[in-house]
Amino acid sequence: MSMSTADTSPTTADRPSTADTVHPPPRPAIHTIGKLRVVPWLDPVADPLGVHPCSRYVEQYWLGILGPSTTWLLRRVSYGLEAHPEGFVLDLADTAHALGLGDRMGKNSPFRRALHRLTKFELARPHGPDGLAVRTRVPPLPLRHIQRLAPSLQESHRQWQADQRLSPFEQMRRRARRLAMGLATSGHEQADIERRLCGWQFHPSLAFESARWAIHQHVPRTATTRAVPSTDSEDRRD
Secondary structure (H helix, E strand, C coil), X not given: CCCCHHHHCCXXXXXXXXXXXXXXXXXXXXXXXXXXXXXEECCCCCHHHCECCCCHHHHHHHHHHHCHHHHHHHHHHHHHHHHCCCCEEEEHHHHHHHCCCCCCCXXXXXXXXXXXXXXXXXXXXXXXXXXXXXXXXXXXXXXXXXXXXXXXXXXXXXXXXXXXXXXXXXXXXXHHXXXXXXXXXXXXXXXXXXXXXXXXXXXXXXXXXXXXHHHHHHHHHHHHHHHHHXXXXXXXXX
């Protein structure tokens, strides 16, 4: 005797109900949450070539690309990661108010746009459902961004790249001499220049050498300029 197909097919009651299926909650977008868990983004490839987020390089070259709001946000997050290397919770509304970006937290608010630009320029990336990984070392500008800089900054950036090929000591000496020359031009004496360089954590011998170099570079031009009138007066007396 054959069995009926009705006897073997599953009934409606035997089929799993879609109402009983548990779906994971959707991942919240950054613009729908009020806080972010910020952690460091450690990049073994880019970090050795990078600079500190609060460095002169970021201010001089990245600022025009990121915009001031995003640059200040990057710095504020950097301070937080220095105080809490394992990560910390960033209150978005408080941070926006502290940066002077207003209290609006809509998707197109100034603060949300600054937050978005961090990820757009690959200085941050999403981390988990409500987190953000932020670089602790900012890489040098890509070529496509360098080409957007003013001509004077492009030339300055080429000089910076050339300096990076020097030894660490030579880089330090050039920086010390540059600072020393600025102080000499402002009228500071050698002893004061040397003292200031030491205060800026330069080695005492390097501070002494740079201060002496700056004075010798600056004084001869001044002395020559002052000597010309006296020579002319002597010629007139003759």
